[in-house]
Amino acid sequence: MRHEAGHLILDPIFASEYYQDDESDCFLAVDIDDCDCKGCIKDRGPIPKYTTLSIGLVAGKQKISQRLTLDEATQLADTLSRYVKVLKDLELVGEGVDLA
């Protein structure tokens, strides 16, 4: 069953980027675009600082990063928030179910 609250297809303005790392890891990162290091300045290009954020997903040696506008990030945050509320209302999370 697909609950309407739990699905969002974003078509971001910026293209996603793919990286291959030497070391394997597993995490999700959210970065506010406020860094002034050479790499971030180069990545940001003409995009003004503080106008985007980046989400990165590392799975093994592969990393995908996606730059989002503030409106896109808001859509994603709202969808996650609504869906968590649906799950909590169903009492599937936080009521004795240990997902760790």
Ligand SMILES: [Zn+2]
């Ligand atoms: Zn940086």
